[in-house]
Amino acid sequence: MVAAATRRAAMPALLRSMTTSATQVACESHEPTFLQSVESYYDQAAKISNVNPGTLSHLRAVDSLLRVTFPIELGDGKYEVIEGYRAQHSRHRLPVKGGIRYSEEVDLQEVEALASLMTYKCAVVDVPFGGAKGGVKIDPRKYTVEQLERITRRFTMELCQKNFIGVGTDVPAPDVGTGPREMSWIVDTYRQFNPNDVNAAGCVTGKPLSQGGVRGRTESTGLGIYYSIREFLSYPEVQKKTGLTGQVKDASVVVQGFGNVGYYVSKFFENNGAKVIGVGERDCAIYDPNGLNVEDLHKYYTEKGTFRGFSSTAQIIEDSVKILETECDILIPAALERQIGLVNCDKIKAKVIGEGANGPVTPAAHEALEKRGVVVLPDLLLNAGGVTVSYFEWLKNLSHVRFGRMNKKWDEAMRLKLFTLVEENAGRTLTEAERKAIVHGAEEADLVYSGLEDTMIQACEETRQTASLKNVDFRTAAYLNAIQKIAAVYEGSGMLFMH
Template sequence: MFRKIFKHVKKLPFSTPKRYVHEIPEHVKDVETAGNPPFSAMVQYYLHRALQVAEGDLIESLKRHPRWSEEKRKKRVKDVIKMMTSIANIIEINFPILRNSGEYELITGYRAHHCLHKLPLKGGIRFASDVDRDEVQGLAYLMTLKCACVNVPFGGSKGGVRIDPKKYSSKELQSITRRYTIELLKRNIIGPGIDVPAPDMGTSQREMAWIADEYMKTFGYKDINSMAIVTGKPVFQGGIRGRIEATGHGLFKCLEQFVESKEWMDLIGLKTGFADKNVIVQGFGNVGQHACTYIVPAGAKIIGIKEIDGSIFNKDGIDPFDLQDYYTHKKTIVGYPKAEAFQGELLEEPCDILLPCAKEKVITAENACTIQTKIIGEGANGPTTPAADKILQERNILVIPDIVCNAGGVAVSYFEYLKNINHVSFGKLTKHRDKEVITHILKSIQDSLKGANIDVEINPHDDLNYIMECSTEADIVASGLSLVMESACRGIKETANRFALCNDLRTAAYVWAIQKIFLSFEGQGLSL
């Protein structure tokens, strides 16, 4: 099933690159050198920078319309670019809740829709004290690009509520979540065929279960697909196994595609493979924690972790399973010496792989010159500013961008969405049949050999045994995620080589996404 989703990947109708001068808008021109640019402007700058590479190719692709003049092709591309670089809509809502103290508090929430080239839209909901219109808008841009990059048929959206969830009780958070849901539903902003939220910073399965329950008991009580209102739900409420660790797992699979490539490791002077590579993780939340559980068994060593309240360090490598105890209880790890203090900032310590997995704009022009790593895997959304990105490229540090590294979550969210609208779990109908087919094929071969007087017993080897048993929902999801990340990374590598972008993987990833968004828009028969 998953292979059918990506069968079109190598069939994009683009020919030899031809460069045109795409104008970067005035409001984002200064972003390239800004120390702390607005987040939305930062993402838009990356998008326009990639359009400088891609625009000529988009114009060339329209030669499939032989009666169109060159001028008409250019105009068509520019008009589609206008839609691609604009927010479709963004809403700010304010509503009161009753605190446990008996006082009322006015809560502010947001939801942004970026690109409507595909429906439904997809984007998380974050609860954080610094959520604002600019951040939500920028994250909506990223979601569009992220979905296109990994070939998931969603448009991009994002939402948030401006609160510090640690300062509210569970009862208060439930009131906020349900009221926020109702406010969006009243405006027809979210829905299984409109916009499907998911967890983000400050939210989890719990909040998604509250949203689904609120929808099913109000606006969605007649909707057979009501369970698909959100993804990232608990498994017993229509969620999917593998969703919690999906973003961290996807980050690992993405790193693997480059770390195991001799071509790309030769470019930065590293040996292939994870063996003996030192890793520093900035942000040990859901993404960083689960990424570690895959990276360490692959042979890498976690030598440093930075949390909001400090860092921990062990020269012999840190076991992520022990780190889970640290993350949960905030105490010294059993069996390891007391955490050593770094001399200076953690991000500037020597390592082979640096994983920023917390928030945006943690790598800036101020620290980009002193970062001592060979590879940066952006597990967070927008952790690198354009000014820092330029410095890192000049220093030959390979930056694997967020729109692919952080896309594991939305890929598995798509699988959950399919499960909800198909109303059946993956593997439930085919598990025993697939195993029986393989067993009978082996028996048939054995019987045929016996008929030719060759008396041998044919037994499945370990790899075939694994395939025979790999039929649970979790196994199928993990297999599908691997295919998604391999396909996306292959496309990014080919784009980087085709446009001679060298180590600028961010532009390559954006161009790879832009081409597919453009095809979707242009193929809809829009009257431009």
């Protein structure tokens, strides 16, 4: 324990992540916690849902909670006791689904809030899962790879023993501080406890391709955010409210957070003609009104761990949270919860806020922004791209076949016949490049992107219609859609033992 404490004291401030102060700086003391914010948004939508009060009460509560502790040997005979959590919010559909995060700030209340949000998120995009979330109370940067592997495998063992993981029960995924590497350790450990389960790869998603992952999963959350914002920009009522043209190529974008989500959403906006003028991270932010080169910036940040020194023309903002207050068309907080509260909401100059992170805007700040005419696009819709593609990965693991494998060549053969007919009628032979573009059959990534895009378009349109019908904001509309979909499952099943 002494060795562990010494390591923590020696870590530079740059390596801290998800600190309590980072989620408090924008909020006044009386503003609700993350869990209370989720419950507040839920209650607001529940009041106008016309759903049975008993069903609403049941849906609001978390079904099951798990807290475990276990010792891990750090070396030289030193041990540290690790805390881990898993919350299953709703089992109206199985399996339940939600990430596992590694952070010193993980606690039971946080995983409850995130599990609740996962339930509503899955329902909004019609992914047939219940909601769950897990976490281990560590800063992964303070441990060696070998120590992280022992922690991950031991936590997975605890989940196996308590029936909190399983292909048809509870399927985790990556979250803050975890990634494909940790998912590989989880699935391998699960297999040791379930050696005869032919579907074992489906016990977790976000895996590397070699372990049964799916192409497109890594960028899915960022891509889903891009698709969603693009759709809302195309709606005349949003254009009227914001004064924007509705074209992505005309927009200026600021992103807070440059991890997986922030990087990919920045990349997709830039690739489609938008100008990314600001990016914020833990130690500082960078701003250039002429636009930043996202790929170059990401490469530099990955190598240096900072934006400092990247460009002689870009401005470095020392207080990174101030990047939220810069003037832009679209602001995407993609870092932590509670980043826009009563302290700074009046300073926000963006016309559209797309919540890339979970819970970045507090209820009071949301209300104030809406009154000012700012369009707030909610987290439970925008960042549901990750769980959508996780669903595709789970389906791939159950079917034991790569998407596109069975029909790619058949598609190409049919297109080639059509292509030949077009050439004959047109009286012109197309170039080889044109031929390949037309004939090319869909690969796995093409199908995943197509499925994700269609899912997000449909969910955005449903949210838009409910907002118009009920005369409410988009967040309330999204929660309302989720509540009604879940209630239909509960009440349609008869809710055994509820009466």
